[in-house]
Amino acid sequence: MSTDRPLLETADLDAGYGEVNILHGLSIAVPRGAIVSVIGPNGAGKSTLLKAIYGFLKPRRGTVVFRPDGAEHDITGMKPNKLTELGMNYVFQLDNVFPNMTVRENLEMGAYLRGGKPDKEILERIHGWFPRLDERRRQRAGTLSGGERQMLALGRALMSDPKLLLLDEPSAGLAPSVVDVIFEKLQEINGAGISIVMVEQNARRSLEMSDYGYVLDMGRNHFEGAGSKLLHDESVVELYLGGRGRLAAAQLIADEDYEAKPGDAPRRQGRFRHEQDKEKRHE
Amino acid sequence: MNELLQLIANGLVTGSIIAIAAIGLSLVYGILKIVNFAHGEYLVFGAYMALVVNVTWGQSLVLGALFAMIMTALLGIALEFGLWRPIRRRGAGIVSLLIVSIGLALVLRNSILLWQGGAPRRYDVDVFQVYELGPIRLSLSQIVVIVVASVVIVGIGLLLARTTLGKAMRALSDSRDLASVSGIDTDRITAYTWIVGSALAGLGGVLQGLVQNAFEPNMGFRLLLLIFAAVILGGVGSAYGALVGGLVLGLMMEVSTWSALPAGGVDSVYKPVVAFVVLILVLIFRPQGIFGRARTV
Known part of the structure; x- marks a missing residue:
């Protein structure tokens, strides 16, 4: 093995x-x-x-x-x-979120391989690590602060498990x-x-x-x-x-x-x- | 007042055709960074495909429009595989792609000219049928355009906002690399984008051919500048923006001829001038377009 x-x-x-x-x-x-x-x-x-x-x-x-x-x-x-x-997944240093999509849509894109439907358990886990992403789910990613953006970038990457x-x-x-x-x-x-x-x-x-x-x-x-x-x-x-x-x-x-x-x-x-x-x- | 209502109705007709055509152009630009000068010829191609079905084969125009959408989608996808993708793979930049698209436009336009001749053609439909809705008089063609366009516009809006395919298209236009890291097969979504954009262009061509009654191979080029204006007005690369840009442009052009305006409105010959004055004003005061987002490079 x-x-x-x-x-x-x-x-x-x-x-x-x-x-x-x-x-x-x-x-x-x-x-x-x-x-x-x-x-x-x-x-x-x-x-x-x-x-x-x-x-x-x-x-x-x-x-x-x-x-x-x-x-x-x-x-x-x-x-x-x-x-x-x-x-595998990859978080870029720059341009690591989809700026014209909402926070929620960014996470959905992270789950693209599941047909864009987030796995409930994974989503809850990510929201547990980054509660801010749940609070801001309707906000456009381009308007997030630097820290929130990094959290979303990690969240998006984690969605693919x-x-x-x-x-x-x-x-x-x-x-x-x-x-x-x-x-x-x-x-x-x-x-x-x-x-x-x-x-x-x-x-x-x-x-x-x-x-x-x-x-x-x-x-x-x-x-x-x-x-x-x-x-x-x-x-x-x-x-x-x-x-x-x-x-x-x-x-x-x-x-x-x-x-x-x-x-x-x-x-x-x-x-x-x-x-x-x-x-x-x-x- | 009645005149204004009539102008608004006319504006919606013009605007929705521009909008339908502009979505395809904007999607392709957003995803592939191709400023496709041949987009107008995709419209003409669609118009003639419907003509073949409607006039040559004597079938209904509805069938013709469906055929036009399918054939233009095939044209779009064939050009993606045969032309654009090989060029992209060789690392062509935005300017090379633009020049190629101008060349492609000339080839397509003249091929159609060779095939169908330059004489104005028209669909086999009753153009004199006019309906009165209150104070507004609309021809059957105009009503068809408004109905078809509303369905298509709502449909495209839903596609982009709700479906996984639509979101993947938007994701791709935001960032190609990030989209591929998210597991999106960028080549596949690119192909779908050509299919959607080209089919819409084909439909737009049929609708334009229908409302302007007679058309010839140059129809596309005349419309292309307005389509570009709509895309820029709405914010380059934003499909929603292209929709709204097209409608705004159509309304502006028609309403500017309103006789109650100072100096009796604009002479209708100068309608396109109005469109470009609007465009220039937008570029001065809101260069990213109505729906575009300011971004630093």
Whole structure:
């Protein structure tokens, strides 16, 4: 039986845009029931990894294997809707709700594979985690606040009753108090048996709640280990968790679409989180 | 006052045809980001398909309209598989798609011209039958248009608001990637969108051919600009908006000729000018359209 083998595994994954590879032979494994964090500096290929897993980017080399319910599926380059059928779901960092549809309709779309009819039990569970979604069910998703939007994005993804959730920066652009709520709920969701792969800028927070972590750099696997181990690993702390006053650097916000290309000058986005929050609110 | 009522009735007739045609254009734009300049030719194609049934084969126009919807839907789906999808797969941008649609419009229009000639044609129906409803005089064709259009408009509204297919279409037009993550087979819903949009275009063509009494292959292009205006007026990509935009435009055009207006209203030759003045005003004061939502890129 493959139940003790990882739920999701990528092996030697190469992927990128145009002529340029962003991922170079990347291998990660997600144990059943675990929370796995993928951290690393801007342009390390964190978001690219999620896109390559979910079929938005065709891997040039390597394989992705998904093992829900004992069966093993080679999902390399499979169409996104097929992956959702197999029991995965994906929350984008941006544009992660249908803005012109109501909260309720967003959840119904999450249950599209059940003919758009939400399973009562699942819906109740989601409303239990995010009561706000029930209160605002008639409201257009485009009018929600940043935190509510993230809740709805998670709710939509959970409606398909996934075994595995891929999350792209679930805390990006949210107020600190909202980040606390989201992370707390993620742990509850994981407690309900849903495995999570999370790409995060907020490295410390995400490693704290993770069973396992990967530190990427330049599209390669730089460090890996149990979340608590990485948190206390000196070189990881040094590079990514703010040793020697690098705390500020870790909080700098990535230009989401920027991926490092060979030959690019080192580049750093000079905007702090609170500035980006301000911009978000104007959208 | 009676004149105004009459103009409103006429406006509803014009407006509902524009609305029916505009829904298809708006759905396709919303989902595929194709500004389809060939949409007017889909209307003409439908009009001629009904003509074949009604005049060449001597069958009823109702049958002709159904045939027109089916054939135009087939045309739409065939072009999706044979033209649009291969081009999209090669990564064509919005401008390339637009240019292709202009080329397609020319090909379709001239094919119809080659096939049916350029002389005005008319359906085999009694155009002199006029009914008086109180102060309003409507021809049978106009009544048919209003009835058919109301049924279709309500039907489309329900489709979009209530059915899973309609919601999936709206989801796709909101965000294609998010729709696919939700398990929606985007290729399939895209095909359905072409079917619905093209069938409506075919029907719109028959109705327009009916009310304007005689038509020729250029009918589509003349109507296309009004259809675009309706789509923009309602908010690009919003199917509800296209409905309302079409009706508003039709009413504006007709009511602007009301003799009680200053200077005796607009000369009816200039009705399309009124439509575009309305469009320009909307673009200045509410660029996202009546029903559109302002969004930052």
